[in-house]
Amino acid sequence: MIELEQVSYGYGDRTLLSDISMKLAPGSFHFLTGPSGAGKTTLIKLCYAELIASQGRVSLFDQDAQRMTRDDVAKARRRIGVVHQDCQFLDHLSVAENVSLPLTVSGRSLENPSELDDLLAWVGLTGQSDAKPPELSGGERQRAALARAVVMSPDVILADEPTGNIDWDMSLRLLKLLVELNKMGKTVLIATHDMNLIRSAKAQIQARVLRISNRQLQLAGADL
Amino acid sequence: MNVRLNTLMHFIAGDAQADRVVPPTGYTARLTVFAAASMAFLAVFALALSLATGRVADRWGEALAKSSTIRINAPVDQMDAQVLAVMEILATTPGIKDARPLGDDEQRALLEPWFGPDLPLDQLPIPKLIEVVEDSDGFDADGLRARLAGEAPGAILDDHTRWREPLVRAAKRLRALGFVAIVLIAALSGVVITLAASAALAANEQVIRVLRLVGARDKYIAHAFVRRYTLRALGGASVGTVLGGLAILLMPSAGDQGNFLTGLGFEGWQWLWPLLIPPLAALVAFVATRQTAQTVLQEKR
Numbered sequence: 001m002i003e004l005e006q007v008s009y010g011y012g013d014r015t016l017l018s019d020i021s022m023k024l025a026p027g028s029f030h031f032l033t034g035p036s037g038a039g040k041t042t043l044i045k046l047c048y049a050e051l052i053a054s055q056g057r058v059s060l061f062d063q064d065a066q067r068m069t070r071d072d073v074a075k076a077r078r079r080i081g082v083v084h085q086d087c088q089f090l091d092h093l094s095v096a097e098n099v100s101l102p103l104t105v106s107g108r109s110l111e112n113p114s115e116l117d118d119l120l121a122w123v124g125l126t127g128q129s130d131a132k133p134p135e136l137s138g139g140e141r142q143r144a145a146l147a148r149a150v151v152m153s154p155d156v157i158l159a160d161e162p163t164g165n166i167d168w169d170m171s172l173r174l175l176k177l178l179v180e181l182n183k184m185g186k187t188v189l190i191a192t193h194d195m196n197l198i199r200s201a202k203a204q205i206q207a208r209v210l211r212i213s214n215r216q217l218q219l220a221g222a223d224l
Numbered sequence: 225m226n227v228r229l230n231t232l233m234h235f236i237a238g239d240a241q242a243d244r245v246v247p248p249t250g251y252t253a254r255l256t257v258f259a260a261a262s263m264a265f266l267a268v269f270a271l272a273l274s275l276a277t278g279r280v281a282d283r284w285g286e287a288l289a290k291s292s293t294i295r296i297n298a299p300v301d302q303m304d305a306q307v308l309a310v311m312e313i314l315a316t317t318p319g320i321k322d323a324r325p326l327g328d329d330e331q332r333a334l335l336e337p338w339f340g341p342d343l344p345l346d347q348l349p350i351p352k353l354i355e356v357v358e359d360s361d362g363f364d365a366d367g368l369r370a371r372l373a374g375e376a377p378g379a380i381l382d383d384h385t386r387w388r389e390p391l392v393r394a395a396k397r398l399r400a401l402g403f404v405a406i407v408l409i410a411a412l413s414g415v416v417i418t419l420a421a422s423a424a425l426a427a428n429e430q431v432i433r434v435l436r437l438v439g440a441r442d443k444y445i446a447h448a449f450v451r452r453y454t455l456r457a458l459g460g461a462s463v464g465t466v467l468g469g470l471a472i473l474l475m476p477s478a479g480d481q482g483n484f485l486t487g488l489g490f491e492g493w494q495w496l497w498p499l500l501i502p503p504l505a506a507l508v509a510f511v512a513t514r515q516t517a518q519t520v521l522q523e524k525r
Contacts, residue, residue, distance in 0.1 A: 050436075104241045
């Protein structure tokens, strides 16, 4: 699915990530952890080709990200659902329009319009379809972002600090949705510094925990 | 051809959902509409100026090419003989279609604006005028002057070149300047719309980032902006063209005999020309916005 081989990334004289190798196999569940500023968001962005590695090779669905055309990148992103901490909505559109945006831009539509209602119900946003994103709470926004990330039934879900702005109960609720998606066969990568969230997930499923430390990626887990 | 037509029809029809992804309001929208309307208004005047000066140049050019005047200054007792001599010379000069002495009434009519209606023409030493109309081949003016000098010394050929040619040249240059003005107006419209589109794209950076994040292709994003700006330019230019046309209609007219200032406007089928301005403005907006969108999008991953 997504593979990084000896990838380094930096700008100017500063190296953020060095010699990173990682493989997101189909159906796997990964956590990416590390202190703030360690490069978690950078690594996530490398995984959907928003950033291009300075060295090494990033493969998205067997394509070299560096050689992908802009249209290829757009196509690949339709197979990757991304949830950011700041959600990144279009505030002038309703929740329903935001959630179905990946379908809109790819010229597709749901076979049955009620599927969108089902999706909103799944993330607990029944009755919020006509609301505008600024009217939602932090947790509702995160769940709407997750609904948008999965509306195209992507192969991979990348979540960058999805629980950063929400309370513990809401974090568990969001985690539950991500675990359900993983059980449906989706590959999931969650960047978080919330160790409690990781422990809670490991109690439910098999998850690999990767830690960025000193610009390097290490397999963690024993100390959790 | 059909594919292009389908693409054009798809562009005009648009996609309601795609149109909504870009926020609908903002100062760039008003700027584009205002700029397109203003430029179209000016373009109507530039077009009217070009066409009016074109008509004047054609009219003067035609008169220059077709008519001349021979003026005979001679004592009264020699006048008829000189006129006869000149008419004989003209009859044997190749390239002359028609020649006739102006009658007293015609000469009186020519002088009436300056001397009033009761001019005693027979008591004044007024030169006799002969109107010469040439055929399509034209005549040799220098040769005719030489013959007149030899056989009718009081006759002077005035082929109007002295004063008509500079005027026709000036009118033609004015027409060219009008077209240059139209080209400059189109270029300026392109610049203004490019700036407006750049500002809109910069203001909507977050929209573009989100669209790219969810898998939108550049073509889709550019289309959303290009269509919007093209339609705004079309709408603004339509309003500007209508206002410009009305302003031209309301200008005072001195009819066909008026000079180019009082005759500024369109005649007959020329009224169709301004109809080209809105689609041309839309085309300029389309090209300018598409180029801008492609440039801006290339800078983003």
